[in-house]
Amino acid sequence: MNIETFEKQHIEQAKAIAFANYEEERATVSALPPIGQLPELHRFAENGLGVAAIDNGKLVGYLCCVGPFSNAFASQVKGIFSPIHAHGALPENRELIYRRMYQAAAEKWVSKGALYHAVALYAHDAQAIGAFFQYGFGLRCVDAIRPMSPVDCPPMTDCTFRLLPKEEVIRLRQMRRKLSAHLSESPCFMHSEPEAVEAWIAKAEKRDTLAFVAEQGANAVAFIEVGEDGENFISETPNMKNICGAYCLPQYRGTGLFANLLDFTVEYLRKEGITRLGVDYESINPSANGAWGKYFTPYTHSVVRRIEEYATQRVL
Numbered sequence: 001m002n003i004e005t006f007e008k009q010h011i012e013q014a015k016a017i018a019f020a021n022y023e024e025e026r027a028t029v030s031a032l033p034p035i036g037q038l039p040e041l042h043r044f045a046e047n048g049l050g051v052a053a054i055d056n057g058k059l060v061g062y063l064c065c066v067g068p069f070s071n072a073f074a075s076q077v078k079g080i081f082s083p084i085h086a087h088g089a090l091p092e093n094r095e096l097i098y099r100r101m102y103q104a105a106a107e108k109w110v111s112k113g114a115l116y117h118a119v120a121l122y123a124h125d126a127q128a129i130g131a132f133f134q135y136g137f138g139l140r141c142v143d144a145i146r147p148m149s150p151v152d153c154p155p156m157t158d159c160t161f162r163l164l165p166k167e168e169v170i171r172l173r174q175m176r177r178k179l180s181a182h183l184s185e186s187p188c189f190m191h192s193e194p195e196a197v198e199a200w201i202a203k204a205e206k207r208d209t210l211a212f213v214a215e216q217g218a219n220a221v222a223f224i225e226v227g228e229d230g231e232n233f234i235s236e237t238p239n240m241k242n243i244c245g246a247y248c249l250p251q252y253r254g255t256g257l258f259a260n261l262l263d264f265t266v267e268y269l270r271k272e273g274i275t276r277l278g279v280d281y282e283s284i285n286p287s288a289n290g291a292w293g294k295y296f297t298p299y300t301h302s303v304v305r306r307i308e309e310y311a312t313q314r315v316l
């Protein structure tokens with residue numbers, strides 16, 4: 001097997017591999033939609049940061065990325081990201097193919113100063129996950145999906161659920177602040193300074209999303225916010241919406257209130273013609289991992305490796 005730079009002539013075979021890899025995941029996660037067209041791969045043939053694995057003249061794998069971008073994961077270093085369609089490999093010897101491709105690609109990435117490497121893998125692709133685990137990667141983000149079937153939960157009668165009109169979204173401000181505070185706690189450690197939190201809230205209040213709220217009396221006690229796009233091409237398929245924020249006050253957690261709010265959200269969207277609901281979350285956030293893992297099926301696992309700064313000081 002030879003590893004070379006990913007170029008234009010690899011694109012057609014790469015597309016066939018990407019499509020087959022998606023179909024493999026879809027055979028396990030039945031809620032995933034059929035896909036007619038995968039996103040274009042031309043940009044990956046232009047940035048020189050991708051690799052192709054060739055065996056007997058045939059493409060057996062490719063590994064490309066976007067970036068490098070500064071302040072990866074809000075750090076001081078640059079990073080790259082390989083989206084789910086930016087890589088793929090044939091099933092035979094897949095683990096070895098990924099290991100060989102990463103070795104060559106990582107050399108390119110580090111030589112450009114990219115020290116955070118993030119790769120979105122299909123959640124049920126044990127060979128790909130095994131290859132990246134061996135080379136120091138750990139789980140960080142998950143994309144998950146569910147059909148619009150009812151959420152299994154005993155109904156709650158002492159609270160109400162509704163779609164919040166746009167002019168009332170400011171009522172979620174306090175919960176959004178608490179969500180940010182939650183994310184800065186262990187083991188998530190995704191800290192934001194107060195000014196950044198307020199800027200994020202101002203942006204969130206302007207975006208074109210739907211906010212569903214659970215209320216007890218006059219008080220909003222939980223919300224789920226739903227938008228058009230998620231983090232990958234699958235989340236952009238027609239009739240699919242994606243959760244982009246959720247919070248439940250601590251005293252109402254584990255009571256079934258959140259499951260009822262999700263059930264209300266699903267039923268509302270189903271009546272609007274939505275056929276699938278997605279969510280992306282940090283696996284390092286215990287309550288998100290616990291809650292979404294119960295109601296949704298993961299289909300991607302994004303893994304991350306952080307390489308130490310002194311790697312860029314090598315004399316090659």
Ligand SMILES: CC(C)(COP(=O)(O)OP(=O)(O)OC[C@H]1O[C@@H](n2cnc3c(N)ncnc32)[C@H](O)[C@@H]1OP(=O)(O)O)[C@@H](O)C(=O)NCCC(=O)NCCS
Pocket residue numbers: 179182245246247248249252253254255256257258259280281282285286287288289290291294
């Ligand atoms: C996410 C959230 C809205 C879910 O509401 P909830 O009432 O906790 O949801 P549920 O009780 O239905 O499910 C939570 C699951 O996570 C589990 N969980 C919560 N904290 C956990 C922890 N620290 N470790 C392991 N599991 C945990 C719960 O035990 C529960 O699973 P179980 O029913 O099998 O016991 C709520 O927990 C919350 O507001 N969390 C903080 C904000 C947040 O993380 N938002 C999501 C951003 S994507």
